Amino acid sequence: MSDIEIIMNELVKFRNDRDWDQFHNPKDLALAVNVEAGELLELFLWKKADEAKIERVREELADVLAFSFLLANKYGFDIKEIMLEKIAKNGEKYPVDKAKGSARKYNDL
Helix, strand or coil, X not given: CCHXXXXXXXXXXXXXXCCCHHHCCHHHHHHHHHHHHHHHHHCCCCCCHHHCCHHHHHHHHHHHHXXXXXXXXXXXXXXXXXXXXXXXXXXXXXXXXXXXXXXXXXXXX
């Protein structure tokens, strides 16, 4: 069993043990990702990046990932597959010879 499968199984078990699947529709899972991402951002608000409390960053990032994994599960997405597809797509939009060392968007390269 892969690491991703282990994580997914634990998340689903945690959710099911509490009968929370009834609340985990795609819309609310997507909203939860956004809420948790906001909490992650708040850790950096009005600070330099290295001033954020690393343990809190870990916790909020885990929340973002948990709801993202549950949303993927709701749609039956294979996380490894969708991530590798997105990396390949980004590779086409941001070829190394044009994008290396640049923070510009692909249509400005």
